[in-house]
Amino acid sequence: MATVAAELRKIRDKVEAGQRLTFEDGMTLEASNDIFTIGELANIVRERYNGNFGYYNVNTHINPTNVCVYKCDFCAFRADLDDKRAYTMDRDQIIERAKQAHDRGATELHIVGGLHHKLPFQYYVDVVKWVKEAAPEIHVKAYTGVEVEWFVKIDRKPIRDILQALIDAGLGSLPGGGAEIFHPEVREQICGAKANTETWLEVHRTAHQLGLKSNATMLYGHIEKAQHRIDHLMRLRELQDETGGFQTFIPLAFHPDHSRMDEIPKPSGVMDLKTMAISRLMLDNFPHIKAYWVMLGIKIAQVALKFGADDLDGTVVHETIYHAAGAETPQEISVKEIRRLIAETGREPVERDTLYHKVERSEGSWRAGDAIKVTALAGVGR
Numbered sequence: 001m002a003t004v005a006a007e008l009r010k011i012r013d014k015v016e017a018g019q020r021l022t023f024e025d026g027m028t029l030e031a032s033n034d035i036f037t038i039g040e041l042a043n044i045v046r047e048r049y050n051g052n053f054g055y056y057n058v059n060t061h062i063n064p065t066n067v068c069v070y071k072c073d074f075c076a077f078r079a080d081l082d083d084k085r086a087y088t089m090d091r092d093q094i095i096e097r098a099k100q101a102h103d104r105g106a107t108e109l110h111i112v113g114g115l116h117h118k119l120p121f122q123y124y125v126d127v128v129k130w131v132k133e134a135a136p137e138i139h140v141k142a143y144t145g146v147e148v149e150w151f152v153k154i155d156r157k158p159i160r161d162i163l164q165a166l167i168d169a170g171l172g173s174l175p176g177g178g179a180e181i182f183h184p185e186v187r188e189q190i191c192g193a194k195a196n197t198e199t200w201l202e203v204h205r206t207a208h209q210l211g212l213k214s215n216a217t218m219l220y221g222h223i224e225k226a227q228h229r230i231d232h233l234m235r236l237r238e239l240q241d242e243t244g245g246f247q248t249f250i251p252l253a254f255h256p257d258h259s260r261m262d263e264i265p266k267p268s269g270v271m272d273l274k275t276m277a278i279s280r281l282m283l284d285n286f287p288h289i290k291a292y293w294v295m296l297g298i299k300i301a302q303v304a305l306k307f308g309a310d311d312l313d314g315t316v317v318h319e320t321i322y323h324a325a326g327a328e329t330p331q332e333i334s335v336k337e338i339r340r341l342i343a344e345t346g347r348e349p350v351e352r353d354t355l356y357h358k359v360e361r362s363e364g365s366w367r368a369g370d371a372i373k374v375t376a377l378a379g380v381g382r
């Protein structure tokens, strides 16, 4: 039987030739602890797609409510209706947050939250409208596949109609949350009640058909095994082959604190970097891989720029979901700091908007310029 090292050499040949990796290749990468080789291979793909650019954006998060009908095992954010931690933001609070974001130069609002027992779909539509009223030029990236499935249930309309109503209100794209782990062996255990895999993928398929871009995530480092992670990546790659509508993949490191899975240790630095690199290698049709510093920690996220990642996300403000689960990162980092972190890895810091246009700033204002030219997108949309 070939050794893992010999198998890695075959994978190197494929990566250098721009060939697609198989499920078995993914499992070989998972079985190896040679993280430098895996990182080097991921870096080849990363530089092929994104040259030497290291992207970031200036954004703000709004989590309109933490009240949620579901009880996902890993979630420390949710609250019951009568919980003293429960909150729901009203129009004035949303408008104030949108204005603050605008004044601080944010180009994007990232809006996700709980699935409230009593709020009608119209509330979620109004949140988008209120933001656009207060700050028309801000891009609204809102509502995960799980939230959209909830809207389908409460409003009794098909996915397409729900998404169209949100687009009409000003929705610009979908975030990637709620994907967790697609494989039913895991999904049913950690979040069996909420949108199943087929529905999550169908929401994104429909969004892409309607012209929206979206992101995708994977929550790793809990009860899932290597085969579940590779399976997850393969399912995303398949949908991307079909639609080409995904922009960015974000591997999310599990944070156990205050969740119902708090006996599980946090993923290690090796696992973080390996998962980042394997994601870059398997998702040969995704333009971008993000190292979300809020969950990874700033230091690992910075190193990840050499392990397949090309994006550090933003100067996030008001992030509550992962901080509820014990994330020890600050709520935001400054533009100066994020640029320094990127530059220290030898990459060129580039501010982007949500749709990866270069942002140009002058004296308190900004404008989105041309699409950022990457050196090659040979594998994208194949």
Ligand code: SF4
Residues within 6 Å of the ligand: 068, 069, 070, 071, 072, 075, 076, 077, 078, 113, 114, 115, 146, 191, 194
């Ligand atoms: S992860 Fe989302 S759907 Fe699950 S309990 Fe938390 S807020 Fe609700």
